[in-house]
Amino acid sequence: MDGICDGRVVIVTGAGRGIGREHALEFARQGAKVVVNDLGTGREGAGRSSAPALEVVEEIHDLGGRAVANSDDVSDWGGAARLVKMALSAFGRLDVLVNNAGFVRDRMLVSMTEQEWDDVIRVHLKGHFLPLRHAAAHWRERSKAGDAVDARVINTSSGAGLLGSVGQANYSAAKAGIAALTQVAAAELGRYGVTANAVAPAARTRMTEEVFAATMARPEEGFDAMDPANVAPLVVWLGSAGSRHVTGRVFEVEGGAISLADGWRHGPRADRGTRWDPAEVGDAVTGLLARAADPEPVYGA
Structure with a gap:
């Protein structure tokens, strides 16, 4: 199978269902050899099964991959x-690591348990860091041995991580951490021939099936904007050799739209030249707010 990732070797985590499955299939269509990782848990993180990953492997074999x-x-x-x-x-x-695995345990802040917080942070944020850590060590070793490394990391953030989401404090915090982790990885790993980018997809998955229960299909066009397959083309391109000039970026993707997320930047500044008197801070902050753009609203607010 020939394509833009011909001959590249790709790991996709959480690839047994939903968005990850579509990533794995499209990478295979584009000529990549794929390691399909999936723990095979339920929507809430319970149980284990090798069946989802094996089913995707069979689909790839049927495609000739x-x-x-x-x-x-x-x-x-x-x-x-x-x-x-x-x-x-x-x-x-x-050549490519796609970190995608995760699940949700949604709860309002005042009702969230410590376990619900820890589980989501562990699976999303730690579950991104650890494969990245081991892959990066391999690529650094190859680079120091004189090999020409041309590797890619594609992480999965979320609009919740970029803007926040009511009822998802744990998920939002983890996804915000992933966006920051991506920027650090891009800065640290570029010397070894590795790029790192993230996507923030909007699509119908087990995690979002309640949110997107009413499909956003356009009957007149036959286009389902919430189809998880819509996310894969961007991810596969980011995993290709042709994306080597792009790193440290977060892309939002929904339906047929791709946008570049513009994250935290240094904004308006007031410098007194010495320590502030607390009584004067209020006027200074008011002036800063007047010169700044209004923040984007939190999802669900």
């Missing part, structure tokens, strides 16, 4: 290490 299944827990140090090693043992190299 090459793939292997992996059911390691990406939020576990050893599991993430085994995932990277599987790509190397199965295909001899690793």
Whole structure:
């Protein structure tokens, strides 16, 4: 199978269903060899099954592609290490890491339990860091050995991470952390030939099925704007050799629209030249707010 990722080796986490599944299939269509990682848990993170990953591998084989299944827990140090090693043992190299795995445990702040907070932060944020950590160590080793590394990391943030989302404090915090992690990875890993970018997709998945219960299809065009397959083309291009000039960016993607998220920047500034008197701070802040753009609203507010 020939395409823009011909011969590249790709890991996709959380690839048994939804957005991750579509990533894995499109990478295969574009010529990549794919490690399909999925823990096979339920929507709330319970249980384990190798079936979802194996089913996607079979679909890739039916397309004429090459793939292997992996059911390691990406939020576990050893599991993430085994995932990277599987790509190397199965295909001899690793070129692209797509961090996608996650689940939600939505609750208003005043009702959220410590466990609900810890679980979502662990799976999303730690589950991004650990595969990235082990993949980065491999690429650094290759680079120091004199190999020409041309590797990609594509992380999965969310509009909730960029703007916040009512009832999703844990998820929003994790996804905001992923956006910041992406920027740090881009700054640190560029010297080794690695780019790092993130996507913030809007699509229908198990995590969003209640939000998008009413499909946003356009009957007159036959286009389903919430189809998770809409996200894959951007991710696959970011995993290609042609994207080597793009790093440290967060892209929003919804339906047929791709936009570049413009994150935190230094804004209006008031410098007194010495320590502020508390009584004077209020007027200074009022002046700063008058010169600044209004913030985007939090989802659900």
